[in-house]
Amino acid sequence: MVRGLLPTFPQVVCVDDGSRDGSAQAASEAGAVVVRHALNLGQGAALQTGFSYALDDPAMRYVVTFDADGQHQVPDAAAMVERLRRDEADVVFGSRFLDERTRPGLLKRVVLKTAVHYSNATTGLHLTDAHNGLRALTRPVCAAIEITQNRMAHASELVHQIAQTEARTVEQPVHILYTDYSRAKGQSVLNGVNILTELFFK
Amino acid sequence: MLIQIILVAGLVIGGGLLLVARPVNARHLALRRLGLLAFVAFGVLAIVAPSITSWVAHRVGVGRGADLLLYLMFAAFLAFVATTGRRHRELERQLTVLTRRIALDEVRPPSGSDAQSSHRP
16 A cells, blocks of 8 residues: 555555554555654554654644545545645545445445534534545644644544634545455444543543 | 531532543642541441431431431532542543554655655654
């Protein structure tokens, strides 16, 4: 996956959130910079670490968040950055519901749609896919946010903070590839309970 | 009855404290310690002079001293949960900041042969 990204995105950073398999080594050998958490903190914390790393580079202008389980497609990411370059917006959110390429199962669709309604109601930002990991941000937006939700509530927190910056946001149709691996790694419906609890009790 | 007012008020305040993420400071610590001290004192009193609990219980509208103790114990437990929860969240936040600091300090360039050129010293 890293090798797929490198031709288009020369600066690839993988955050190793306390993994005990050989994935960090493999990513490094493929040419990615690996930033390693000594402890497993959660996806939100990993994302913020990635942002912090990117912000440390003064030449960085755009950041793309890209899931490591193979769900996201490089052309989608490239198209999103292109829109940022053309100054169409400051933030591009990927959405799997804008076209017909992605076909999630019924239960997953219901859960996601519920999350969308909750997100739209609480953040003031109207998205069609509130839990999509593929996003592109410009440097000013990246610098203005700070994710404090370490675990699964980070996506909602991110949307909320971006809404507060009043940056121009657009959505980009993206294709999510559901493989057996990504299904195994993905969020269960029960995790919705965890997400809401974490948001409520900060 | 008076006890109901006291307990509901305590519950609502306790629940409210849980939601508010206030930083832990010395004043909270002192208050907590005083609270613990009062708790111990009350406990000792209840053991040494059991009739006192009955007297207090009747004043606030509870049938038995033992029932009053139970209600107060419940309230104390909730306070403990709220305090501990808040401290736990603060600890987790500190741990995150520390782990991130270490992670960023220890970054090494990629080991791959088709490695990107490093843009930092």
